[in-house]
Amino acid sequence: MYTSSKLKREFYKKWVKGLQICCSSKKKMDILERKKKIRLCADIALASAKNVTTSWSIALIYEAQKDDENKILVDNLIGPELRLKPQNTTRQMIACHKRVRSNKILKKSRHVGQRMRKKCPPKPNLATYIAKTLVKKRTRLLKTLVPGGESMDEYSLIKEALDYILSLRVQVDVMKSLVNATEVLNQSDSKIFE
Amino acid sequence: METFQFGEEIQSLMSVVPPPEAGNSFTALLELPANQAVKLLHDETAPNTLSSSVFPVMETDNSLEMTSSIVPNSSPNNFNLVKEEPIDSESLRNSSPNPSDPIISKSTKRKEREKNVKSSMKKSKHVSNEDEGEELPYVHVRARRGQATDSHSLAERARREKINARMKLLQELVPGCNKISGTAMVLDEIINHVQSLQRQVEFLSMRLAAVHPNIDINLDNIFSAESGSLMECSFPAMVTPQPLSHQLWQPDGLTPQPLWGVEDMNTNFITPENSLLSYDSSGNSAENGIMKTWEF
Numbered sequence: 001m002y003t004s005s006k007l008k009r010e011f012y013k014k015w016v017k018g019l020q021i022c023c024s025s026k027k028k029m030d031i032l033e034r035k036k037k038i039r040l041c042a043d044i045a046l047a048s049a050k051n052v053t054t055s056w057s058i059a060l061i062y063e064a065q066k067d068d069e070n071k072i073l074v075d076n077l078i079g080p081e082l083r084l085k086p087q088n089t090t091r092q093m094i095a096c097h098k099r100v101r102s103n104k105i106l107k108k109s110r111h112v113g114q115r116m117r118k119k120c121p122p123k124p125n126l127a128t129y130i131a132k133t134l135v136k137k138r139t140r141l142l143k144t145l146v147p148g149g150e151s152m153d154e155y156s157l158i159k160e161a162l163d164y165i166l167s168l169r170v171q172v173d174v175m176k177s178l179v180n181a182t183e184v185l186n187q188s189d190s191k192i193f194e
Numbered sequence: 195m196e197t198f199q200f201g202e203e204i205q206s207l208m209s210v211v212p213p214p215e216a217g218n219s220f221t222a223l224l225e226l227p228a229n230q231a232v233k234l235l236h237d238e239t240a241p242n243t244l245s246s247s248v249f250p251v252m253e254t255d256n257s258l259e260m261t262s263s264i265v266p267n268s269s270p271n272n273f274n275l276v277k278e279e280p281i282d283s284e285s286l287r288n289s290s291p292n293p294s295d296p297i298i299s300k301s302t303k304r305k306e307r308e309k310n311v312k313s314s315m316k317k318s319k320h321v322s323n324e325d326e327g328e329e330l331p332y333v334h335v336r337a338r339r340g341q342a343t344d345s346h347s348l349a350e351r352a353r354r355e356k357i358n359a360r361m362k363l364l365q366e367l368v369p370g371c372n373k374i375s376g377t378a379m380v381l382d383e384i385i386n387h388v389q390s391l392q393r394q395v396e397f398l399s400m401r402l403a404a405v406h407p408n409i410d411i412n413l414d415n416i417f418s419a420e421s422g423s424l425m426e427c428s429f430p431a432m433v434t435p436q437p438l439s440h441q442l443w444q445p446d447g448l449t450p451q452p453l454w455g456v457e458d459m460n461t462n463f464i465t466p467e468n469s470l471l472s473y474d475s476s477g478n479s480a481e482n483g484i485m486k487t488w489e490f
Contacts, residue, residue, distance in 0.1 A: 165367060
């Protein structure tokens with residue numbers, strides 16, 4: 001699968017920058033902490049590497065900002081102008097979606113009664129019901145996976161998932177090549193020092 | 195294992211008596227009669243098998259319908275071919291749709307063509323004036339014979355078709371999804387894919403944490419010109435496409451801490467940002483040190 005090298009470069013730059021910031025703060029970190037920091041930096045770098053901000057990236061950044069100690073990191077990576085935006089837009093989005101959903105529920109409750117009276121209700125079809133439930137379960141699961149996905153309707157959820165998958169691939173590719181590079185470096189150095 | 199789970203789920207669901215639901219959702223896709231739903235999702239069937247039962251009205255428009263329904267699965271190159279299809283009595287009066295969004299505009303074009311066909315049909319419902327752009331907010335939908343014509347079901351149908359188009363995009367993106375039919379299983383695959391990608395990120399960051407005693411991962415040393423083999427390893431991995439499905443993380447345990455003073459040398463230098471494909475040849479002494487060691 002093709003992943004754009006430009007995005008990879010962007011992501012890599014930001015990631016290394018974030019790691020350097022992390023490194024300058026503390027001196028001693030055990031392996032789990034290191035892993036968390038690496039992962040965090042990678043996520044934030046991924047979210048900010050794209051020029052077009054999608055809602056999953058905004059949600060990621062917002063989540064990261066909640067933690068106080070990460071705030072400095074986020075600020076330096078993203079830049080001060082973007083910092084305020086996530087908080088406002090996420091809250092707006094959530095409020096908007098709740099409003100939309102409550103409106104839909106109101107509308108449904110109004111029309112369902114009318115429709116029941118107008119025409120006979122559709123025959124309960126077992127196969128359809130099963131299929132529908134399966135799909136519903138899976139959309140719920142997908143919503144938990146994609147960051148910021150809970151407050152989205154299915155249509156934009158699919159779009160976000162598409163985007164998220166692409167960016168995850170970029171992340172995985174960059175990290176893999178970094179691991180490969182350091183491993184080769186290790187091998188060649190250990191051979192030299194023998 | 196997944197089919198086993200499916201079987202269990204289906205059995206558990208069968209015991210429940212289903213209430214009728216007003217499906218104003220994604221799953222409303224499944225309100226369509228089964229063959230229509232399958233045919234909407236299945237695009238690789240040959241044109242002949244997509245008989246007029248699927249699109250019952252457009253006898254004259256049949257050939258156009260078939261080709262337009264198959265097109266979404268193909269690349270944008272074929273999009274031009276379909277545009278040049280002989281259209282009998284009508285002309286596409288739309289401006290050319292945005293090529294970056296062929297699928298969604300295709301469905302609206304199809305509906306436009308439906309509108310133009312002169313035939314005695316049930317009354318249609320114009321939602322609003324069309325606005326050509328990246329995301330088409332309003333879609334002209336015409337009622338097909340034998341289907342409800344009130345605005346709700348029309349809007350629902352338009353929505354369903356939009357969702358279907360996007361699902362097709364997803365199917366093409368996720369490897370191994372093209373063969374699968376049915377929304378639930380495609381979603382299953384997508385979820386698996388996302389989960390595996392996230393897990394990979396987790397493992398890779400663990401591995402990196404193990405390799406580096408401090409997390410200042412500084413790769414200036416990699417760009418020394420002498421190390422030809424190193425370049426070949428890291429750069430192809432970066433630039434060429436990789437089949438993700440083959441790269442499962444082998445849990446080979448944590449790599450032991452390397453015996454290299456090289457890393458310590460690097461941390462003393464606060465080097466400027468490097469993009470991965472640029473060389474920092476401005477006399478970085480860490481690099482020179484490493485180059486010397488590699489000359490042995």
